[in-house]
Amino acid sequence: MKRTELRNLLRQMTLHEKLAQLTQLDISFLTSQTESELTGPAQRLPSGYAARRELGSVLGGTHAELSVSLQRQHLEESRLPIPLLLMADVVHGFRTIFPIPLALGGSFDPALCEETCRAAAKEASSAGLHVTFAPMVDLVRDSRWGRVMESTGEDPYLNAQMAAASVRGYQGHDLQEPGRMAACVKHFAGYGASEGGRDYNTVDLSEGMLREYYLSSYQAAAKEGAAMFMTSFNTMNRIPCSANSHLLQDILRKEWGFDGVVISDFGAVMETIPHGLSADAKEAAEKCLRAGTDIEMMTTCYLDHIESLVAEGKIDETLVDEAVWRVLELKNRLGLFENPYKDADPVREKAVCFCQEHRDLARRAGQESCVLLQNNGVLPLKKSLKVGIAGPFASSKKLLGSWSFFGYEDRTVTLADGISEKTGPDKIRIAMDTELGSLRKGETDVPDDIQEACRVLADCDVLIAAIGAHPDDCGEAASLVSLGISPHQEALVRAFRQTGKPVVSVIFTGRPLELGEICANSDAVLLAWFPGSEGGHAVADLLYGDCNPSGRLSISLPRSVGQMPLYYNRANTGRPLPPGAKRGSFVTGYLDCDFGPLFPFGYGLSYSAFRYSDLQISGNTLPLQVSVLLENISDRAGTETVQLYIRDIAASVVRPIRELKGFQRVHLEPGEKQRVCFTVNREMLSFYNQELQFVYEPGEFEFILGPHAEGGCAARIFLE
Template sequence: MNGRAFSRRAFLAGSVALAPVARALAQARAQAPDPHIEDLLRQMTLEEKAAQLTIFRSPTASAAINPQGPHEPTREEALADAGRGMAAGYFNGFDPAFNRALQQRAVEDSRLRIPLIFAGDVIHGLKTTFPIPLAEAASFDPELCRRTARASAEEASALGLHWTFAPMVDIARDERWGRVMEGAGEDPWLGARIAAARVRGFQGDDLRAENSLLACPKHFAGYGGVEGGMEYNSVEISETALRQVHLPPFEAAFAAGALTTMTGFNDVAGVPSTADRHLLTEILREEWRFPGLVVSDFQSVRELIPHGFAADEEDAVLKAFTAGCDVALSDDIYVRHLPALVRDGRLAEAALDQSVRRMLRLKKASGLFANPYRSLDPGRAAKAARRPEALALARETARKSIVLLKNENNQLPLPKTGKSLAFIGPFVSDKDQTLGNWSLNGMPELAVSLEEGVRAALSSDARCTFTPGCAAESEIPGGIEAAVQAAREADIAVLYLGETGKMSGESAATTSIVIPHCQQALAEAVAATGRPLVVILKHGRALALQGAARDAPAVLCSWFLGSESGRALADIVFGDFAPQGRLPVSFPRAPGQEPFYYDHRPTGRPQIGDVTDFTARYREVANEPLFAFGHGLTFSVLDYGETKLSAPRLSRDGALKISARIVNRGGRAAHEVAQLYIHRRVAAITQPVRQLKGVQHVALAPGETKEVVFELRPSDLAYVQPDLSMRADAGLFDIWIAPSAVGGQKASFSLD
């Protein structure tokens, strides 16, 4: 028996809070003709129209994340192009003075005086750098993510930007993929809420405000499913997986008001996403009625040729544009080929006009026609950079992103007095690796190292040493010997191990998600001293921990924490702040388990108990994580009581309350993140063994008991059906309130 259908949009609208800027989306959907824009279109030449669909990399770009493009304008060329109306805008130029000069040429010298738009890759802050997005996701706190995006927008808009190519909302389930660090992890429920929060944060309450930054959720779509976790690789996923796993964060971002999106480098089932009509037109435009702008990824229109999807540049332009890609990024390929395609009759000018109309509407919605010098005040930049309140937020976010993975014998927190401490590892005094990848315009020289954070937290006469032991990926002569001697002379050894910023991020896929060999050798040597050991991990992905790094009594997952890294770590290590982070990705037992994620579908031969033969598992390891999605300890001891239901059945127009009591049996205050999971036992398409459906943050004093109460409605139980509709069927469900994806006491109910 099939139940009442629930649209995915209705589901998201009911479960993701919408920002005031969502009104702009509704207004844009109305598509009422704008006389000013229509008048501009009538006056524009084909070349000017094509130029409005071209974004160039700024000649002042401070970092070259991507390869050199076929047409990278110099300062003089950019100024000349702006004066001729031959560019829509520029990106990654964090220079408000030069951007203002470009804008002046565009609005004072060009024939139609159409303002430029300035974009950039603002992924996790700029001069104030926040934790990498994956780390922020570990807070399980969308509101915190909204606040950091808002602070990033304040700083980026002061540096002359109107638009960010963020948030990256790809669901990533293979930790070998370097861009795991750029998103919110493996879960679509959490990813959707964080996507919406970041959009609201970037854009603020008014898109025309000086401090608003247009959001651009990316990469549409399925990029997180690249085969083998290899960057730029192909994607083979079913339509069901696309819609149930990869698309929800995009829908949530659009519901929150995002008016642009970016394609990916990947193909899906053999069709590159930049030229995928099914994605860009059938789903995005026709199903979702998305009125905004689609921009290619960096030169991804041109890359249709090596993909084997287009014969030459002209063919690539025709296929990308007719599929629904409005704008070519960092490439003059549209400028050189769109006019001829229209003149030859292979492309209707009305189609070209529609894309140009979207760009002009976007500029108008951003207030650029009314105030072209919006966000282009050079004097504002110095005042906005590294403001005290932004740095305080960076420290707060970093603390809340740290995950306590293990803490045997209450090894943490460390004492501030009475014990000597040896801090060992390549990152203990390092500043350069505090920020992580995608920290354009960051200032590592001003970041706080672990050594600086520890020294600030302790008195001047504290007994502590700082020894590198090795470099990140190579040995130091005598380094291990010096580290062993430092450990032997201390009461407690703290190892700070992991990745450099370049070991995760774009173009940083890896076949083995382990700590580099030289660091592992250092860990084994220090562990052999027998000193009590704490391991702090620096990383942009889940790691397959081995040996001493896995077996240490205490292990902290700290990611790349940004500008205030050292202070935040000291806050946790010395117990001035209780850890509250939770894993947004599963830590496997071995690299060969990847892709590995908690909400996998059941098999016909699941591993149950100690049975190993003829079950779904590898010979070497059990089919379970080392540390599960949602896992994270506190400095106290918490017990979860029975999962209770307000009724055994959920009616079609009703709601079900689910509750459990959580007791703090330890002697320290704790911040717990209670999680609600469900499992549909029987479905038309097999459903995951567990799915996250709710999160609550709970503060518990020592000895305190609190009850957490969640509410489920039938719309929360909808799933993608064989006909691709979103519907909640009648049936039986298991449900847990748990501290992670593998805990909690199970209860059951039925949907009528």
């Protein structure tokens, strides 16, 4: 539709119709046929609520036939021909589920991330969805927070690369292309910094900290052309984000030039009342609309109160018009006025959803996302060995993780399935294949039959402990004070160790866990995260060496939950630990725990071995080249993720001890050498000073090229 026609349509709308465009309710208000799960408290509205015919959008997943039916009914009943927007949380896949974002971030492969989002968009759009509430780009440093599984980790640079790739994957270059959908970037802003790791909690960040670390991923997504932003539940410096004009107007719209739609999170407009910012729903509506929240999700403050606010002269109707215009423009960008059913097609849906191409992609994504933490020569396994598996994930299909309610869980490939296909059924034996209750501390609903499991597996050559975290203990409203593995599972691994057989622990989880005890009693440890629909195949491929591990940690793994928040790019104190020390007196650290992580950001082993040498810097003026000689010193081809870190030695404000500024996945054959080169420019060395200016300051810098945040070759240079 031409913009002049769209403007004319806006002029024809009544104020009530405009406000309905700014209201999103759950799909259950229109039909009982839904697969969605409510992820918040639903406002109780009368059945057949009066605005249902004029609603601008609905929340919830569906299928093609239902999408077409809903859209047709909506257009038949509406006074004006304005189609519905259908939105849902397609976070890491629709029918085909890919590894959780925290795992996918560890692939250090933005192109792979883009592919998975493109596949998810193809599936979801074939079912009639127009908008996905993804990517989630919150930077997370505290693993007590359950939504860490939706993030791509603790680093602003890596998160920004993955955020931009996700937007490209969902949206492409034209939202009207088949198989594309609008990306809604969430949660703006700083949700991952919730105090104490408690969900929905207060966030209090200095403006410098906010800009230096937390905003870069949102900005990258906005720059990539994301169509929509979602506000976060938390307060940011004492103002709830849905009513925070500094975030929504000053930064998002004025600084970054974002001209798309802003939607609240589930009930967040109404929640400004318990926050203490609004006295009632009427005040909540006024404050949030003024701040820049266009669509109110799952409550009706706008619909119920803005008409009276306009009548009282407290809100100018032009403010409403601006918000409605952005909603109409999004519908127009999607091509819904010409084709309100867009890609919804049962035939296409059947052909695309869970197709072999997408399952193959899920398998490859799983291979690249799993992280080999430890290997004392046990892996890769020989297919001639008899393998014994025990633990709650031995043959469980609960490998999808949170935010996968559209996925085909019953078609998930289990670990036992994957191994059996490699070795044949006569080379695998399963014991203690329990329900998932044993994953939760304090629950004793599963018999402690560990000794019986060891007896059953006595004739096996290798023992695999398939252990981890309960899937329901990760995701929204899943904050924890403990990150430990449950006692049942630790006891299982200890019992395996006592048999004298080689022990391989495979960890399935949606968040970092305390793995010290597991590592101490295992010969090899593979962190599989929640690997998705093809998880069993991907893990088996890695265990048996059909694929060489290349995944890295996108987040530091703690020794203890008491280290939270834990992250590599911290600032030094005036009393840092001496180089190489783990504890000390009158220095920053703990009396009862080593200071650093159990495994650092960027860490991950493979079946190959690589040597870094001969770091070179091309000159002392910017831009310059920093390079290192990388050599595969093993007899196996492999992929190494070379990471570039920088350190500003002395600046006008304290700078981090290391910052990731680049990475490259490099594949080398046995004995092969390659010089890996990075270009360093002024922007990469710039930061926000005390006046919040983004500046470059001449001085001494250290460049580090290595395999993770605590290793590599380093050199210093003075730059003008």
